[in-house]
Amino acid sequence: MTLPKPAAKETAESAGKSAGFGSPSIEAVDLEWTYAGRSRPALAGINFLLEPGRVLLVLGPSGCGKSTLARALVGLVPHTLPGRWQGSLRIGGKDVATTPARFLGEHVGLVFQDPDSQIVMGRVDDEVAFGLENRGWARPDMQARVPEALEQAGLAGFGLRGTHTLSGGEKQRLAIADILAARPSLLVFDEPTANLDPPAMHATLERLAELAERREHTIVLIEHRLEAALPLADFVLLLDDEGRQLAFRPAGSVGPEAIALLEKSGAWVPRAWKGTGERRGETEPDKPDWRGDTTAPTAPTRQLLLRAEELCFDYPADASGSHAALESVSLEARAGERIALVGPNGAGKSTLLFLLAGLRRPSRGSVGLREVAGGDSSLEDLRDPSRLRPQEIASRIGLVFQDPELGFVARTARDEVAATSRASTSRHRRKSRPLDSDGVLARFGLGHLTDQDPFRLSQGEQRRLSLAALVLRPPAVLLLDEPTFGLDRRGTEAVMSLLDEQRATGQAQLLATHDPRLLPRCDRVVALDQGRIVFDGTPAEFLANPPYSPADPWRDGAALPDAATNSGAGPGTKDLR
């Protein structure tokens, strides 16, 4: 619609402004980087040449050095972060290691994963201008450029809004406007959609597709949502879990041996690369058990573990948006049932989790929790969690937060696992089998880390530890906030199979998630929108007709219509529009 005009203007202006640099090539020769204080390199043996104006997608498991590569491309490594640099990385012919950061800064821009920790200013236009001020732009130039950059990022007219009033997706588009403003010729995106709900993710990737289309920038994209990202890429760089390069190939011709290595490393692998003949709805065709083997345990005979009736929650009027209100939400969870709780950012998911766990009192309505699965099923022993003592509540309900760090209570992984059982009442201690913490850690793949400080573990390890900590005395109902956030395929599988084990013992699980890939592994989907339940049914029904607009991102995220059509897309073919 309005795209062609600003695009033409942009070309004319950038020709005058950044002449001599153009959109740069990237050339890495035996690049190796070791962070100060680490013995193993974060990146090693990186060798590739990316031509100007191309889009590079970087794939690899968690902790493979993808973010380190992004930092190197904008000069944060080695100029801001300390460590040892070997080999060379040239951007447009300039060696990153010897080029002053301020020169690089004019030509490169990096969008980070977390929208909340890259916004500095209180107002949208100030925020976009921040990077220009740092580069010493003249005021009239800034005044002309800020609205243009906002428009390019799809935020036209947002200039006077407070940055704290934006949704997660809007914040991420603001971060894109921030870097576009300075007219960089190399754009680097480090998992820009990780924190976003499917529609916001879709909108962000659409902006990326438009940028890629125009061929004015060299783009490096790190992204877990491969089905949407792969069609944008001209080339792919595959890294293994130790930061070593597995392959650098045109996106359309990645050989089976490279794909096999990537799979082995535990990374997410695009479905398009896994042969043909997959049916809709299968996220991991090579692992039929991925969808979970217990089918539809919605029979009302199962024991009721959690009942929420007509929950309403009004936040004080001046609380600025960190929690959403709820209106008349009713929900039941039965033994062995896994429920996905979905909805856009701000729909009330985390408020609901807090109310169910008794951490906030509802304005109206009630929550009832049963102590353990099994035993007598009268409704009398459903208790209000906000009236329970801490020792009583831990056996009924547990909550794994999106940021597991905030829940850690001990200085070693072993003590972390032991802490919950220590806190239990003596009655429970007598009843439960004396399992040792080390045994639990071993089962969770953390056996070698028993004496580690929980804060020093990787993201995936922290998530597994937070689940392990609940094993010695599993709660009857487990609430999880984005349990697979930021995890690669191996990490996601590890978490989900641990959850399967717990569910098999009769635990009810409620997962708040943005990841449509998890839906097929749940028994029920409860969808929230603006504080109300807008859907409650099976995953199949939900995916057939998601109650959101636009609905496609939900559908496509769980089961993209055969992505194999894109697998032959070589350089220059762009399908996402």
Place this chain on the structure above:
Amino acid sequence: MSLMSSPLGPVRPDFLTRVTPVARLLAGMIWLVASVLTLDPVVPIRLAAAAIVTIVLWSGLPLRRIPGRMAPLGFAILSLTFFSIVLSAANSDRALATLAQIGPVRITGPAVTAGLSVGLRVVVIGLTTLLVFGPSDPTRLADSLVQQWRIPDRFAYGTLGALRVAPFMADDWSVIGAARRLRGIRASGLGRIRDFGDRLLVMLVAAIRRAERLALAMDARGFDSGIRRSHFREMHVTWRDWLTVAVALAVAVAALTLDR
């Protein structure tokens, strides 16, 4: 601090919103100095009245939100005043007449005067803070400090970044408490001090990580890279600024000297 770190709500344009933040800061300081110059409770009463009139007429602040936001401060002021009166040394001075007797506690006139004067000063501090920081967002103050008072960029905008992390710390604190409660961690007696320390440590670790990410994002956008920074929004000193400071000074002098 919550007055500064989270916006009060939509501010409509008014006289004070057009005054440069440093001018408001200067005017506010004049009132604060005036309120501590004497022990006479009449001075803070006059200043508080002037502040309320200014808030209502010229600040552009959403008036309905103010009582809610000031409630915690109001409670603190009431308890401060109460204890100042009850614990005043003047109560044990036998030469003074008893004003009231609450159980064993004798209240004298000068104790009440001194207590009120302490409480009212805090009222003035609260209202003045609202007038200084309320009408514009903290970015304007940073701009103003850098451009008019030549405060270094690194300090002013660095502080601004830190201010953005502050509200998250409050959220983190409540999540940490929630997580511990659900894990069945219960501290009693002296254990509470340790528990508090543990929670604080976790919150600080989280805050430092957040701050590191923000600092990295600021660096990636060329902050403090040695280039002379330009300014998107120019802060001009206008007649409004001079008028604000002059009126604040006149009000302060009047409040101090009116009946002397």
